[in-house]
Amino acid sequence: xxxxxxxxxxxxxxxxxxxxxxxxxxxxxxxxxxxxxxxxxxxxxxxxxxxxxxxxxxxxxxxxxxxxxxxxxxxxxxxxxxxxxxxxxxxxxxxxxxxxxxxxxxxxxxxxxxxxxxxxxxxxxxxxxxxxxxxxxxxxxxxxxxxxxxxxxxxxxxxxxxxxxxxxxxxxxxxxxxxxxxxxxxxxxxxxxxxxxxxxxxxxxxxxxxxxxxxxxxxxxxxxxxxxxxxxxxxxxxxxxxxxxxxxxxxxxxxxxxxxxxxxxxxxxxxxxxxxxxxxxxxxxxxxxxxxxxxxxxxxxxxxxxxxxxxxxxxxxxxxxxxxxxxxxxxxxxxxxxxxxxxxxxxxxxxxxxxxxxxxxxxxxxxxxxxxxxxxxxxxxxxxxxxxxxxxxxxxxxxxxxxxxxxxxxxxxxxxxxxxxxxxxxxxxxxxxxxxxxxxxxxxxxxxxxxxxxxxxxxxxxxxxxxxxxxxxxxxxxxxxxxxxxxxxxxxxxxxxxxxxxxxxxxxxxxxxxxxxxxxxxxxxxxxxxxxxxxxxxxxxxxxxxxxxxxxxxxxxxxxxxxxxxxxxx
Numbered sequence: 001x002x003x004x005x006x007x008x009x010x011x012x013x014x015x016x017x018x019x020x021x022x023x024x025x026x027x028x029x030x031x032x033x034x035x036x037x038x039x040x041x042x043x044x045x046x047x048x049x050x051x052x053x054x055x056x057x058x059x060x061x062x063x064x065x066x067x068x069x070x071x072x073x074x075x076x077x078x079x080x081x082x083x084x085x086x087x088x089x090x091x092x093x094x095x096x097x098x099x100x101x102x103x104x105x106x107x108x109x110x111x112x113x114x115x116x117x118x119x120x121x122x123x124x125x126x127x128x129x130x131x132x133x134x135x136x137x138x139x140x141x142x143x144x145x146x147x148x149x150x151x152x153x154x155x156x157x158x159x160x161x162x163x164x165x166x167x168x169x170x171x172x173x174x175x176x177x178x179x180x181x182x183x184x185x186x187x188x189x190x191x192x193x194x195x196x197x198x199x200x201x202x203x204x205x206x207x208x209x210x211x212x213x214x215x216x217x218x219x220x221x222x223x224x225x226x227x228x229x230x231x232x233x234x235x236x237x238x239x240x241x242x243x244x245x246x247x248x249x250x251x252x253x254x255x256x257x258x259x260x261x262x263x264x265x266x267x268x269x270x271x272x273x274x275x276x277x278x279x280x281x282x283x284x285x286x287x288x289x290x291x292x293x294x295x296x297x298x299x300x301x302x303x304x305x306x307x308x309x310x311x312x313x314x315x316x317x318x319x320x321x322x323x324x325x326x327x328x329x330x331x332x333x334x335x336x337x338x339x340x341x342x343x344x345x346x347x348x349x350x351x352x353x354x355x356x357x358x359x360x361x362x363x364x365x366x367x368x369x370x371x372x373x374x375x376x377x378x379x380x381x382x383x384x385x386x387x388x389x390x391x392x393x394x395x396x397x398x399x400x401x402x403x404x405x406x407x408x409x410x411x412x413x414x415x416x417x418x419x420x421x422x423x424x425x426x427x428x429x430x431x432x433x434x435x436x437x438x439x440x441x442x443x444x445x446x447x448x449x450x451x452x453x454x455x456x457x458x459x460x461x462x463x464x465x466x467x468x469x470x471x472x473x474x475x476x477x478x479x480x481x482x483x484x485x486x487x488x489x490x491x492x493x494x495x496x497x498x499x500x501x502x503x504x505x506x507x508x509x510x511x512x513x514x515x516x517x518x519x520x521x522x523x524x525x526x527x528x529x530x531x532x533x534x535x536x537x538x539x540x541x542x543x544x545x546x547x548x549x550x551x552x553x554x555x556x557x558x559x560x561x562x563x564x565x566x567x568x569x570x
Contacts, residue, residue, distance in 0.1 A: 021167035045163025049202030166201025275322035
């Protein structure tokens, strides 16, 4: 059996030109050697697997070559490597100090590479200070560490510091392509890109993952094989999830999420990946930011295609909701439900897009309102009887259909083909507040307009939909009045009974938009609403905020002065 050498060792760079992603540092070191301007103590710091030890070895070899040595000589006897993780005591450093005094037998310099130097004890650091500050002319120290903050300041001040950066995804992918060609491996572009992303800026990790995946799939490296072996959620899953969210298909989204969990993926991993997917779609919407999209060529086409379907508002709220779910995930006692709720909210972002709700991503209360909160509502009781007779699926489809059509603003109503309305107001000259409170439109029964027949059950559904719209718009008082009783249909006339005249006046002021809404939805322009008052029922209902205010004003007239002075609201 032939001895196998891992790619991280087999393809370790032997010259500065072969080092990937650290051009600024390698150029500086080459110029320092060329101009004889190299410090005697250097500190290489940065993440793991980015080339610190490799650059230290190349530098150690080049120093003696540049000083007149043989270019083919590796000067192995002049290079000393010390692992500070296992040699971190004072005695180890004292032995090093003794060795430093002896000049090299060949070449001009002795180079000491101390890896993981932050592992030295405080006493060892202090023992090393004097030698590091005034080393012999033939000694050069190269310190390497991943945690610069653990090195004492007196050591840092004596070193020339080089900060190594993480290697970019594209640079890592190109290097893997080069190795795949040398190893005669057919690798898909997306497969190598996933490996580069998984390595998180460490080239050594990328080569280790590459060896592992090649052992799994052989000479053909596919995206499917990589995602399966690395337990990475394929980006196709996120594309499918986003399509379902844009279609407002909550059931399919939940089923798709369940399929992902059944493959062994974690819910937190899925929701954080979805947030990153939304981020990638967001940067794909602008030519300026598209360079921030670090994906393969095939994936980039899919991102650009899906980004055209996504609204900017959907992506921004999607990132916000996904990140919020991620923050709450660890502390949640029901983590699956938390992710499912986030997905349902995401599927509702574009569901009510034309209506100006304060929280458009919240699922409509008509569909998901709690039964316990509606037991006292007479409309709910009638609605339940309707559902017993009708099929539940038909009723729910009707609700969804009605919700998708927003209530038409009266200021934008187009009545070109109808008789002219009688209104002396110029809506353009009024502020929005005044417009809502003063608008009055007289709807006449005009021959030629449709007057379709409709059932009382459909009327009740539209009545409740309008109540929920009022709640979404913050008109809780009017919604409470409409919710206090059940409308009754009699010969095309809608009769609604209230317990007192004050509630009747408030409903009469908001009657015209309601009539307009019902006429358009029912396609019947001859219906009208008659509001009756039944004083015998007055005691059965709690006071409205306006009634409470009137009662308090009767007891203490100073309340009116207080309200005007501080501009208070009821």
